[in-house]
Amino acid sequence: MRWIVSGTPIAIWGHGNEDEQRILADTQAIVQEQRDLFGGLPYEHYTFILHLATGYGGLEHRNSVTNLIDRWSFQPRKSYERFLELQSHEFFHVWNVKRIRPAPLGPFHYRSETYTRLLWAMEGVTSYYDRLLLVRAGLMSDQRYLETLADDIVTMQSTPGRALHSLEESSFDAWIKLYKADENTHNTSISYYLKGALAMLLLDLEIRQQTSGAYSFDDVLRYLCAHYPIDGPGIPEEGGYLAAIEAVAGEANGTFRRFFARSIAGTDELDYARGLGYVGLRLEWGYNQSGTEEQPPAWLGLQAREEHGKLKVSRVRSDGPAYIAGIYTNDELVALNGYRINEDRLNARLSEQRPGDTILLTLFRRDELLHVPVVLAAAPPDVLRLIPLDEPTTTQQRMYREWLGL
Template sequence: MGNANLNIHFEISFTEPKAHYVDVTMTIRELNTDNLELIMPVWTPGSYLIREFSKNIEAFKVISEGKTVPHKKLRKNSWFINTKNFAAVTVMYRVYAFEVSVRTSFVDASHAFLSPAGIFLYPDGMLNLPSTIRIVPCNNWKTVSTGLESVNNDPCFFYAPNFDTLYDSPFEVGNQHVFSFTAAGVLHEVAMYGGGMYEEEKLITDFTRIIEEETRIFGENPNMHFVFIIHNFNNGGGGLEHCNSTVLGVSRTAYAAEKTYQDFLGLVSHEYFHLWNVKRLRPEALGPFDYQQENYTTSLWIAEGFTAYYDNLVLRRAGLISPENYFKLLSADINNLENVPGRKIQTITEASFDTWIKFYRPNENTPNTTVSYYIKGSLIALCIDLLIIHQSNTAYSLDEVMKRMYKQFYKTENRGYTEAEFRIALEEVAGCTLNHIYEHYINGVEELDYNHYLGYAGMRLRVCPPENKPLPTTGFTAALTAGKLIVTQVGRDTAAWLAGISVNDELLAINGNRIADLEKALQFQLPGDTIDITLIRDGRLLQIPLTLENQHKIKYQVEEINEPSVTQIAVRNKWINL
């Protein structure tokens, strides 16, 4: 193809950061074609939702030798350029960047965070082409942080060997606080935006423990240089993995309290584990990517669920949390799964496949119809891990599967795995079939037999006794909105579900008494009592009888059994590194 030798250079500047704009100039040289089609991705890897990044582009124009070059928008994210008789063209456009998240770009007077899939266009069919990127900071900005390698040690000039690498390399531009350390033989840079109550040396120590434990699992660290971009907000959360970096959101005060700091370290552990699991060891659908449409897989329960299993387990193995705290976190995951009605409706393979239309677009009925492939996937990983440790007499664990898969499919074959191939590896290491787990828990919706697997480690799942006083419930939740008490969610098969209460109903009274607080209105009621609810629906006054029931929520706790055997203790020691 005549375009194979295109020379592509981007210049990124910020003439109006207060108005949240990124100015992009894309220069394409060595043209040898009559036309060129430029594409904007519709999604960003790691966040499985069509986000329509092209909606933020404006002022698109093309020039060459001082003259305007004809172009036409073909589709929502595609621009066709007539390049006949031109050796080079310059494409200029602006991107509106004002969405705070780890996966979308944001610019204001204090900094710029660039999520590349929503910033950079690529020539159709030429994702393999290299490019250079010049960042032109605002006058008062001094630092650029990214996982890309610089050109000639220029702190604002970078090289991407292909567009997959470019789209996987976010930029933080501003006056972020930067510090560095070496762990597992790799130089790590931490770019802190927004302040925060952190202690630099403590972060270095704790990050190092996480990094070295996860590197031990896989046997090598695939990077020479890695960047943590951390956004500190009044309220923040979330993370997104990249091959050479990660972006984390956290509350500025999270570092000051044990529980919130532990949660933050769990996030660090989760996103760093993705260096191997997802970014390199990956389902076959997750690379090479099609940036113009959904990339479907039924294996996110492995890609995300197994990562969610390891995030807290790594903290325990690294000595960052106690066994007691680890079991509390495990109990919380079980509670989260077992109290969601959707676990009986959707399998985790279905949840993985439908993430594009469901996981990132939750609504009031989501808990009734869906299951988290993060949480259930992590608990299936737990069961398989304990099974492997038991079956192998503590010779192996799930670590062995992850290491073998990484070596075979990333290091040796350099391709994604199929779900069948992952199952083969699990069964080979376990030394037994996983028919029951796959049929009933992965491709089915049966309840996990926690005690069977926890029993291998001398542990059990206990149902905590209910409160002394019976607690009545309606089966719906409500919140004050503009002074009105509005129904926000109705639980599947609850009293409210059966009575016909609907989301968006405005609650006026119970038993003829005006209410503003649902819990207070029910404080003298008992399960089995029938109440009359007066509400407004679409401007009409309705009265609905509802019979209260007992609280459905069950609380579980993972705990040690009495007098575990030597074998059970050995399994537990292998599992959580005692």
């Protein structure tokens, strides 16, 4: 165990390719950025405890955090950024979760499951800010931030469960869904971390737009801090969060109320183009494989990986052709159109097909050999770039700079 002592001590257990001085300086920058956002540090002592081992995750406490990180994850830069995100995420919980919280989240009942419809506000808001504050602290470029944001949007839009499971339901069902994920979770559920962060992005941009830049989500956080003290009852489950936003930003002709009904209680698609348009960005979708808008690649809608020489289906998307044809997770794929396949051959043969073509998949389901015709579909776009408008207005440029603290 080594201690890197500064204003906020960091204790490190284990060794890898870490650079202690870098970790210290960057963590200091994170602490200062968040202190400035909330207008002070609400504790007397706080300690970062880092375990360099194998894995990734953190657990927040009121006056400390325990973070587990792979010992070799401090290089290259993209990998190091994930470490910084973890530091930022767990430290943000000093306020959001450990102080700003719905009533069921403290004092905890450690002996029973805790139910709340507001986990999206705890983990989604924190996930939105963990990376955004790295940009504001100068630890991540805005270009890199937009790349990661685009990747998150792709992941979200590749999750069929988004049409079935709202942020509120996903929060409430955490005990039976997110904590107990299975091969069908992506078809029936969403992550309140991922969708929560994207919804908060859009909500932040909406507040900025509706108030002509006078207010942002930062103000909502400060409002929540001031109105729901640590020894108080917490944010009311019913309408408490919306009320805080409207208290800060006004009702805006029901804009926020509608957003909550559609995107937090409901399962409407998130309108990324609207929110990102406010800051002068547009979305450009494309394909990983060669394909164009007129001629998208053929798509099977499943993932398969080789296990001990067998090509096993690991995931089937409920909005794809394999699902419609009745292919299951754990099916062992043997041949395509009568010829043996492995992972590479499956992808190579598929790339020669066109949407609308029928292929014959031969597979083992347990011991039974099956021949399954599948009509291939047009692949949904799976690559996204967030691109500045050619001629953004001065308002859009100003909003972009204010949003990212540039």
